[in-house]
Amino acid sequence: MKVLITGGAGFIGSHLADLLLEKGYDVRALDNLDPQVHGKDPGRPDYLAPEVELLVGDVRSHIDVEKALDGCDILVHFAAAVGVGQSMYEIEHYTSVNSLGAAVVLEEAVKKRDSLKKMLVASSMSIYGEGLYECPRCGQFAPELRPSKQLEQHEWEVRCPECNCSGEPLSVPETKPLYPTSIYAINKRDHEEMFLSIGNAYGIPAVAMRFFNVYGTRQALSNPYTGVGAIFASRLLNDNPPVIFEDGNQSRDFIHVHDLARACWLAIENPESSGKILNIGTGKPSTILRIGQAIASELGKPSDNFIIRNEFRAGDIRHCFADISRTREVLGFEAEISFEEGVKDLCRWVATCTSADLVDRATEELEKYGLTR
Numbered sequence: 001m002k003v004l005i006t007g008g009a010g011f012i013g014s015h016l017a018d019l020l021l022e023k024g025y026d027v028r029a030l031d032n033l034d035p036q037v038h039g040k041d042p043g044r045p046d047y048l049a050p051e052v053e054l055l056v057g058d059v060r061s062h063i064d065v066e067k068a069l070d071g072c073d074i075l076v077h078f079a080a081a082v083g084v085g086q087s088m089y090e091i092e093h094y095t096s097v098n099s100l101g102a103a104v105v106l107e108e109a110v111k112k113r114d115s116l117k118k119m120l121v122a123s124s125m126s127i128y129g130e131g132l133y134e135c136p137r138c139g140q141f142a143p144e145l146r147p148s149k150q151l152e153q154h155e156w157e158v159r160c161p162e163c164n165c166s167g168e169p170l171s172v173p174e175t176k177p178l179y180p181t182s183i184y185a186i187n188k189r190d191h192e193e194m195f196l197s198i199g200n201a202y203g204i205p206a207v208a209m210r211f212f213n214v215y216g217t218r219q220a221l222s223n224p225y226t227g228v229g230a231i232f233a234s235r236l237l238n239d240n241p242p243v244i245f246e247d248g249n250q251s252r253d254f255i256h257v258h259d260l261a262r263a264c265w266l267a268i269e270n271p272e273s274s275g276k277i278l279n280i281g282t283g284k285p286s287t288i289l290r291i292g293q294a295i296a297s298e299l300g301k302p303s304d305n306f307i308i309r310n311e312f313r314a315g316d317i318r319h320c321f322a323d324i325s326r327t328r329e330v331l332g333f334e335a336e337i338s339f340e341e342g343v344k345d346l347c348r349w350v351a352t353c354t355s356a357d358l359v360d361r362a363t364e365e366l367e368k369y370g371l372t373r
Contacts, residue, residue, distance in 0.1 A: 001024075001025050001026070001073045001074060001117075002025070002026040002027075002028065002071055002072045002073050002074070003020055003025050003026070003027050003028070003072065003073070003074040003075075003076060003268075004028050004029075004030060004068050004069055004072040004074070004075050004076065005017055005027065005028070005029050005030075005076045005078060006029075006030045006031070006059050006065075006068070006075075006076070006077050006078055006079035006105060007029075007030075007031055007077075007078035007079035007080065008027070008028070008029025008030065008031055008048075008052065008054070008076075008078065009029050009031035009033060009038070009044070009045055009048050009052075009054060010031065010037060010078065010218075011037075011214075011216075011218045011219045011220065011226075011257065012078055012122070012211075012214060012257055012260065012261070013029060013031070013076075013078045014029075014045065014047055014048050014049075014052075014218055015216070015218065015257045015258065015260075015261045016076065016078075016261040016264050016265070017029060017048070017049060017052050018049055018261070019261045019262065019265050020265060020268075021049055021051050021052070023265060025074075026053075027049075027051065027052045027053070028052070028053040028054075028055065028068060028072060029048070029052050029053070029054050029055065030055050030057055030059065030064065030065065030068040030079070031054065031055075031056065031057075031079070032056065032057065032058050032059075032079075033056055034081075036220075036223055036225070037082075037220045037223055037226075038220070039222065045218075047217075047218050055067065055068050058101075059077075059079045059097070059101035059102075059104060059105050060096065060097065060100055060101050060104050061104070062104055062107070062108060065104055065105055065108040066108050066111075069108055069109065069112050072112070072115075072116070073115065073116065073117045073118075074116070074117055074118045074119075074120070074268060075105070075109055075116060075118070075119045075120070076119075076120045076121075076122075076264070076268075077102065077105055077119070077120070077121045077122065077191070077195065078122045079097075079101060079105075080097065080098050080101075080122070080187070080188070080191070081093060081094045081097040081098055081184075081187075082184070082225065082226065083184060083223075083225025083226070084126060084182045084184045084185065084225075084315065085182075085225060085313060085362065085365075085366050085371065086184075086225045086362070086365070087182050087183035087184035087187070088182055088183055088314065088315065088369070088371055089365065089369045089371070091183050094183050094184060094187055095183065095187060098184070098187035098188070098190070098191065099187050099190045099191075099194075102121075102190065102191050102194050102195070103194065106194060106195065106198045109198070109204065110198065110202055113202045113203065113204050116204050117205065118204075118205045118206070118207070118268055118274070119195055119199055119204055119205070119206040119207075120206070120207050120208075120209065120264060120267055120268055121191050121192055121194075121195040121206070121207075121208050121209070122188075122191070122209055122211055123188050123189070123191055123192040123208045123209060123210045123211065123277070124184075124185065124188040124210060124211055125172075125210055125211065125212045125213070125253070125279075125281070125320055125322070126180060126181075126182065126184060126185035126188060127178050127180045127185050127186075127188050127189040127192075127210070128172055128176055128178060128179065128180075128210075128320055129144065129145065129178070129179030129180060129181045129185070129317060130142070130143045130144065130145065130146075130158060130179065130317045130318065130319075130320065131169055131170070131172045131176075131317065131318070131319045131320035131321065132169070132170040132171070132172045132173070132176050133158055133160070133167030133168060133169055133170060133319075134167060134168045134170050135160035135162070135163065135165050135167055135168075136165060136168070137160070137162075137163050137165055138160050138162045138163055138165075140170065141160060141161060141162075141167065142176055142177050142179075143158055143161060143167070144179055145179075145181060145315070145317070146158060146159075146318065148373070151312045151373070152373065154247075154310055156246050156247055156249070156250070156312075156318060157318060158318050158319070169251065169285065169318075169319035169320075169321070170323075171283055171321055171322060171323035171324075172279070172320055172321065172322060172323055173279070173323040173325065173326070174210065174277045174278070174279055174323075174326055181315035181316075181317065182315045191208070192208035192210070192277060195208060196208055196275065196277070199274075199275070200275065205271065205274035205275070206274065206275065207267045207273040207274060207275070207276050207277075207278065208276070208277045208278070209263065209264060209267060209278055209280050210277060210278065210279050210280060210322075211255075211260060211280050211281075212252065212253040212254070212255055212279070212280060212281030212282075212320075212321070212322050213227060213228065213229075213252045213253060213254045213255065213281075214227060214254075214255055214256075214257050214260050215227055215228075215229035215230070215254055215255075215256060215257065215291075215342065215346055216256050216257030216258065216342065216345065216346055217257070217345065217346065217349040218257075218349075219257075221233055221234045221237070221350070221353055221355035222234065222355045222356040222357075222358060223358075224358040224359045224361065224362035225362060228252075228288060228291065228292075229254070229291055229295060229343075229346060231359060232291065232292045232295050232296075233295055233299070233346070233347070233350045233355075234355045234356075234357050234358075234359065235357055235359055236295060236296055236299050236301045237299070237350065237353065237354070237355055237357075238355070238356075238357040239301075240357055240359075241305045241306050241307050242292045242296070242306050242307070243306075243307045243309060243359060243363065244288055244289060244292065244306055244307065244308050244309065245309050245311055245312060245313055245316065245372070246309075246310065246311075246312055246316070246318075247289075247308060247310060248287060248288050248289030248292070248306070248308055249287050249288075249289060250287065250288050250316075250317070250318050250319060251285035251286060251287050251288070251318075251319045251320075251321060252285065252286065252288065252319075252320060252321065253281035253282055253283065253284065253285060253286075253320070253321035253322045254282070254286050254291060254339060254342070255280065255281050255282050255335055256335070256337040256341075256342040256345070258337060259282075259335040259336060259337050260280055262333070262336075263278075263280045263327065263331060263333045264280075266331040266332070266333055267331060270330065270331055272330050272331075273330055273331060276326070276330055278326060278327045278330060278331070279322040279323060279324055279326065279327055280322070280324075280327065280333075281321060281322030281324060281335070282321075282322070282324070282335040282339075283321065283322050283323065283324045283335075284321065284339070285319065285321040286339055289306070291339075291343070292306060293306075294339070294340070294343045295343060295346070295347060295350075298343055298344060298346075298347035299347050299350065299351065309372075311372050311373060312372070312373060313366060313371055313372050314370075314371045314372075314373075315371075
């Protein structure tokens with residue numbers, strides 16, 4: 001069986017490639033080696049397994065995608081421009097790479113529909129917007145964004161829209177109403193809806209995986225729009241304090257890339273995943289401040305030297321972590337790598353790296369466009 005992974009030379013794609021090779025698959029990667037991710041004058045990444053056939057190309061090119069799909073039995077679509085904040089001012093670029101790219105990939109996939117046995121697409125927890133909450137008086141509610149007036153007063157927690165009480169965060173099931181709050185999130189919603197609808201129409205089994213916050217080795221440390229763990233690590237490697245918006249007590253669901261790759265492999269193998277949308281997380285929330293302190297401690301840096309800005313960014317949410325009941329039922333999946341073990345693994349790798357700290361530049365861009373207050 002041959003698998004095409006678009007974005008297969010990247011952080012998550014390369015880890016999935018390793019696992020699929022281990023399981024006996026042949027793997028081909030289509031990747032544009034974006035300099036924002038791979039650095040100036042990028043070539044084949046050293047970490048990419050030599051058995052992976054790498055085609056350098058663009059998912060917006062019919063020629064490149066047609067060539068990449070030739071002879072493949074399974075399509076995994078990971079290729080995307082990634083970065084919530086950046087997507088809010090590079091709107092055309094993100095929509096072109098993400099939505100148009102997915103359209104081209106699907107048009108070429110339709111031509112191969114008689115030979116394609118499965119399609120898997122990476123979606124994102126960002127499409128939920130805010131998480132799910134419980135009000136002690138009014139019950140469950142799924143809010144939209146916190147009002148700007150509330151945030152300007154540095155009142156960070158989500159309130160019940162009926163009685164104004166603070167809500168208790170709950171795990172988020174796949175059935176929660178979607179409220180994407182960035183162009184990137186809208187693009188990822190497009191991804192899952194496009195793949196599932198085309199899969200259904202043409203009889204190609206398809207599954208959409210809603211990734212929560214993925215961390216681990218190979219994440220681009222010099223990309224200031226990547227995951228928060230890599231951003232914190234980059235700052236700390238350069239002896240700069242990590243920057244945290246709001247008060248640091250906002251929470252996310254951090255899943256190690258090895259666990260996430262295993263979930264993708266299970267979804268490829270399991271026919272019961274077809275037509276499904278599945279949360280891929282741990283089901284356990286961790287605060288942004290906690291992950292920053294854990295990384296600092298592992299790297300031997302001060303764990304109390306953070307810039308807490310007490311400002312907010314447009315579109316930011318307070319709490320969101322996964323309900324993995326459906327994923328457990330369909331795939332038999334549970335995350336196996338603990339937060340503590342995962343951070344140790346990340347930091348062992350980070351300690352061998354160098355990186356350019358571009359966080360201040362990225363923050364200045366947000367400020368220039370009025371996206372921080």
